[in-house]
Amino acid sequence: MSKPARSFPRPLSELLAPTLSGVLKTQGFASAEILSRWADIVGREIAASSEPLKINWPRPTGREEQPDPATLILRVEGPAALEIQHQSAVILERVNRFFGWQAIGRIALRQAPLRRRVAPARRPTLDPVAVAQVAETLPDIKDEPLREALGRLGAAIKRK
Known part of the structure; x- marks a missing residue:
């Protein structure tokens, strides 16, 4: 073969x-x-x-x-x-x-009218309460922007 x-x-x-x-x-x-x-x-x-x-x-x-x-x-x-x-x-x-x-x-x-391309779908906004709850459960992270980013990531994963 x-x-x-x-x-x-x-x-x-x-x-x-x-x-x-x-x-x-x-x-x-x-x-x-x-x-x-x-x-x-x-x-x-x-x-x-x-x-x-x-x-x-x-x-x-x-x-x-x-x-x-x-x-x-x-x-x-x-x-x-x-x-x-x-x-x-x-x-x-x-x-x-x-x-x-x-x-x-x-x-x-x-x-003439332009050929419009389909705009990418907007990401739904996250619930701030869920983000705060996930951020509170994280271990001691002193860097506040990192804590907020991880909270948003966790809330997005939990939603799916």
């Missing part, structure tokens, strides 16, 4: 890369990194009301040494479009810093 060549789990990104690369290329993205790291690139405030939709690369003329900069098309929520337009210079600087060269020269906005 022969063993498979790889017996360890493969990352999901490795499996999906061939599938997604064609779709991303039609939208002008060389990789999915600008999409997945949008909040890290432009900041959380800007990313909360915008997302990259497409990059339009100009056709090469063959005469210039360096290619012309592309146009980044952003999907922006209607009320935030004016604010994003005013911050376009900041966005251009941050995106070009991410690419490492003057890749983007212009930003175009498309007003």
